[in-house]
Amino acid sequence: MDLEARYDFELERVSNWITSNGYSKVLIQSAPGLLPYLPKIAKELANSTKSEVLIDGRGRYGACDIPHSLVGAEAVVHFGHTGFVPAEYPILYVPAICKLEIDDYIPRVIELLIGKDKVGLCASVQHINTLSGLKQELESKGKKVMIGPPGKRAQFPGQVVGCDYLCAMRLDSEVDSHVIVAGGEFHSIGLALSVSKPVIHLNPYTGDAKWVEKSVADKINRIRGYAGYQLMSSKKVAVVEGLVSGQRTPGVAKSVRELLNRKLTRATVDIIQAENFSDDFFLGLKELGYDIVVTAACTRFVTDDYDRSPLPIFEAREVHRFFYDALNMSRGVFILQ
Numbered sequence: 001m002d003l004e005a006r007y008d009f010e011l012e013r014v015s016n017w018i019t020s021n022g023y024s025k026v027l028i029q030s031a032p033g034l035l036p037y038l039p040k041i042a043k044e045l046a047n048s049t050k051s052e053v054l055i056d057g058r059g060r061y062g063a064c065d066i067p068h069s070l071v072g073a074e075a076v077v078h079f080g081h082t083g084f085v086p087a088e089y090p091i092l093y094v095p096a097i098c099k100l101e102i103d104d105y106i107p108r109v110i111e112l113l114i115g116k117d118k119v120g121l122c123a124s125v126q127h128i129n130t131l132s133g134l135k136q137e138l139e140s141k142g143k144k145v146m147i148g149p150p151g152k153r154a155q156f157p158g159q160v161v162g163c164d165y166l167c168a169m170r171l172d173s174e175v176d177s178h179v180i181v182a183g184g185e186f187h188s189i190g191l192a193l194s195v196s197k198p199v200i201h202l203n204p205y206t207g208d209a210k211w212v213e214k215s216v217a218d219k220i221n222r223i224r225g226y227a228g229y230q231l232m233s234s235k236k237v238a239v240v241e242g243l244v245s246g247q248r249t250p251g252v253a254k255s256v257r258e259l260l261n262r263k264l265t266r267a268t269v270d271i272i273q274a275e276n277f278s279d280d281f282f283l284g285l286k287e288l289g290y291d292i293v294v295t296a297a298c299t300r301f302v303t304d305d306y307d308r309s310p311l312p313i314f315e316a317r318e319v320h321r322f323f324y325d326a327l328n329m330s331r332g333v334f335i336l337q
């Protein structure tokens with residue numbers, strides 16, 4: 001696997017960071033999609049720094065997903081995200097910017113934008129480098145193009161994070177469409193749920209550029225609403241609290257449990273803590289007799305994991321609104337802070 005071909009892992013910067021700080025044992029970790037690169041990165045860093053380089057075997061879903069404390073390492077290098085969580089140990093984030101060019105796909109975006117004049121641009125961090133070229137191209141076709149300042153969990157203008165679309169949300173009233181550059185569907189769906197204007201998704205890996213179907217966001221919102229009604233008749237509720245550093249929201253689970261205890265007088269409401277929410281975790285909750293999950297952890301469980309969970313999932317931050325103002329429930333992705 002050629003380390004240089006697709007992503008910029010900034011190994012020189014990483015090496016300098018390790019040697020200049022004198023770390024002798026370093027843990028490297030990454031987003032799930034970058035895991036196959038880690039053995040080779042570990043070898044290169046071990047050679048260049050003479051330090052011991054350990055590999056974290058679990059793909060990390062976000063910069064939120066970092067261990068509380070380290071075992072057998074003094075520092076962490078985290079590839080694939082930008083950081084937003086204070087850690088109790090030294091940690092270096094490397095965004096691993098993708099080197100794929102999108103120039104060949106821009107004409108299709110321009111074609112889709114016929115009739116749209118004011119466009120907001122954003123991207124996942126891996127593709128943040130594509131935004132300035134895309135902006136120039138669209139402006140050369142007479143479009144007014146805007147890139148919003150980073151939100152609470154992002155670092156670069158135009159950067160979206162799974163639970164932070166603020167950079168695009170802030171522009172929503174000024175544009176008539178949004179374009180997002182990202183792989184997979186995760187970020188484009190998150191954006192479509194968070195803004196009111198239509199969204200074009202440009203995928204640099206496949207070259208596809210297409211409108212995100214409104215029906216996709218509508219379906220997710222219908223399922224969210226239905227989970228709320230299931231909550232009202234639940235007999236055993238699992239309020240799930242995340243334990244990884246950036247998903248801990250102390251107080252949310254507790255206050256939701258208090259509210260549910262008041263509202264659902266015949267239900268049992270338990271707080272369940274977990275670090276990793278695998279399919280087995282949700283299955284285990286069902287086997288324990290729970291009939292609904294209220295998640296106070298990653299806000300995307302409710303929008304992305306409802307179809308892999310055998311139990312309906314409801315978002316903890318929506319519970320108050322659901323009981324007091326069900327008709328005005330938010331439909332966006334909640335910003336975890």
Ligand code: SF4
Pocket residue numbers: 061062063064065161162163164246247297298299300336
């Ligand atoms: S909380 Fe969820 S969406 Fe936000 S960064 Fe972590 S994994 Fe991504």
